[in-house]
Structures are given as C-alpha cells and as structure tokens.
Amino acid sequence: MNLFNDAQSRSDSFTLDTAIISTRVYLVLLCISTGILISYTALTPHMSTIIIKNPPKKTYENLLKEYQSTLECPCSKIAILYGSFVSLSPVYHQVCSSPFISDEWIISSQGKSFTTKDSKAIQSFFIILKVYCSLTEKTVSDAWNIFSQSVLITSHTISNDELTIRTTDSLNQFESKTATEFKRISSLIQSYVATMFSILESNVQFAPYQSVNNNSSVNFKLMPTTQGNNCSCALNNECLQIITYPGVTIYDIGVIYTVPT
Structure with missing residues (x-):
C-alpha cells in the first residue's frame, strides 16, 4: 500500500520504497493514536447531573x-x-x-x-x-x-x-x-x-x-x-x-x- 503514490514514485524505485515505508509508519502511528483515544474515552467516567428534590x-x-x-x-x-x-x-x-x-x-x-x-x-x-x-x-x-x-x-x-x-x-x-x-x-x-x-x-x-x-x-x-x-x-x-x-x-x-x- 502506498498512500503517497505519485508520478515520481512510479518512475523512481528509491522514491517508491520511501513512499511505502512512510505509508506504513503513518498507518502504525494512526493505529496507536486511535487506540489511545479509544482507551481514554472508555476509561474516562462520564459526568451526568442528577437532581433529587428535598431528599431525606x-x-x-x-x-x-x-x-x-x-x-x-x-x-x-x-x-x-x-x-x-x-x-x-x-x-x-x-x-x-x-x-x-x-x-x-x-x-x-x-x-x-x-x-x-x-x-x-x-x-x-x-x-x-x-x-x-x-x-x-x-x-x-x-x-x-x-x-x-x-x-x-x-x-x-x-x-x-x-x-x-x-x-x-x-x-x-x-x-x-x-x-x-x-x-x-x-x-x-x-x-x-x-x-x-x-x-x-x-x-x-x-x-x-x-x-x-x-x-x-x-x-x-x-x-x-x-x-x-x-x-x-x-x-x-x-x-x-x-x-x-x-x-x-x-x-x-x-x-x-x-x-x-
């Protein structure tokens, strides 16, 4: 997978390899960031306000x-x-x-x-x-x-x-x-x-x-x-x-x- 596919990367093998590596690094970092965000959202308690009038x-x-x-x-x-x-x-x-x-x-x-x-x-x-x-x-x-x-x-x-x-x-x-x-x-x-x-x-x-x-x-x-x-x-x-x-x-x-x- 190459997210940085362009004319230069298609004509130059070095540029193509660099683009593929950059794509992989990007995807890894994206997965890590998404995992952290999901974990933080799941672990953070949700605050809600409940009103009880004249409680005993x-x-x-x-x-x-x-x-x-x-x-x-x-x-x-x-x-x-x-x-x-x-x-x-x-x-x-x-x-x-x-x-x-x-x-x-x-x-x-x-x-x-x-x-x-x-x-x-x-x-x-x-x-x-x-x-x-x-x-x-x-x-x-x-x-x-x-x-x-x-x-x-x-x-x-x-x-x-x-x-x-x-x-x-x-x-x-x-x-x-x-x-x-x-x-x-x-x-x-x-x-x-x-x-x-x-x-x-x-x-x-x-x-x-x-x-x-x-x-x-x-x-x-x-x-x-x-x-x-x-x-x-x-x-x-x-x-x-x-x-x-x-x-x-x-x-x-x-x-x-x-x-x-």
Whole structure:
C-alpha cells in the first residue's frame, strides 16, 4: 500500500520504497493514536447531573459517602438559629437550691443564737448568697438568650461531623464569654461583700495601747484582724472564716452545713 503514490514514485524505485515505508509508519502511528483515544474515552467516567428534590436525611448521607467530592446540596435557608437545634440545661451549685437561701431560713437566722461576731454578719451573708445565686442564673440565662439567637450560616448542606465541629466551637466561645462576664461580675460582688463585711465585722480592731490619766482614759491603736493562715483582712479581701452554729448537733437538723464567708 502506498498512500503517497505519485508520478515520481512510479518512475523512481528509491522514491517508491520511501513512499511505502512512510505509508506504513503513518498507518502504525494512526493505529496507536486511535487506540489511545479509544482507551481514554472508555476509561474516562462520564459526568451526568442528577437532581433529587428535598431528599431525606438518610438519602443525603448515602449520597455524601458515595459522591463526596461532587455532591452539591444547596440550602433553602443559609442561616439557622442555634436555639432551634441546641438546648442548654445548666447545673448550678447545690447551695443555690438549698434551704440556706430561702426566705424562711434568712428570716429565722436572725433569731439564732450565734456568737457575737457571727451575729453581725450571718443574716446579711445569706441574703448576699441568695442574690449571688440569682445573679448567676440571670447571667447564664441572658448569655444563653443571646447565643440562641445567633445563627449558623452555610450555603450548602453540611455533614454531621462538620455540624458537630462548628457547633462545638460556637459553644466553647459561648462558655468562655459567659465565664469571663461572670468573673467580672463576681469580682464586683466580691469587692462589695468585702467592703460590707469590713463594716459589719471590721477589718481592723481597736486594741488598747496605753492608759493615761490614772486609767480614766485609754489610748487605742488600729490592729488589722487576721484569719486562718495569718491572712490579714487589711491587705487581702479573700481571707476566709467559717461561720458556726454553736449548740446545734446533727440530731437537730440532720446535716450540718459549713458555709464559708
């Protein structure tokens, strides 16, 4: 076979041989190219678009596993409130649900037989404790109301794992911001309580210094009071002292609670 047949190749044997060889090379290359093209076409997956309207969750999850790189599922709403799928069940300190912050206990504590030092502050302590518990609940409630109205924004449906990760990150931010805000309020309360209790119990004492005029008058000096571990109330507003109930035994109330100031 000679695809390059012309007058010169018919009259010249060398030209004829060259034309025949060129024809063979051309046919071989053509066959190879055709084979490569056919193989590529056969092995290349054919892309087709299938639309499924409002698929169930199970169907979406199965499609996501099989076509994760190509699956597209646009959302009808790009924003959804966290409060629509996240709930909060806070657990507060047990003292906030104990009788110690009830009105009956606070009123009755005024008539208890405390030591002289404790009687100055005991009723105010339980009132502040009640306010502190109420403020704790309100702080968490207000923070949750703000968080529940925040939105998760996405233009396409996301997997359960991605939803869990994004929600967890948002909850961690909510927890961190709430804790920071509560610490700020707690610090203000602590400063207020320390000031108030300094007035009630005083962070200093009048100590006799020396007598004059034949004991008819006495000079006093101010001595900072100290609590356990030599903590000075004049220098530190975090000194602790236990409020006690003299004469009350476990048989009277069932359980004796130790309440730190």
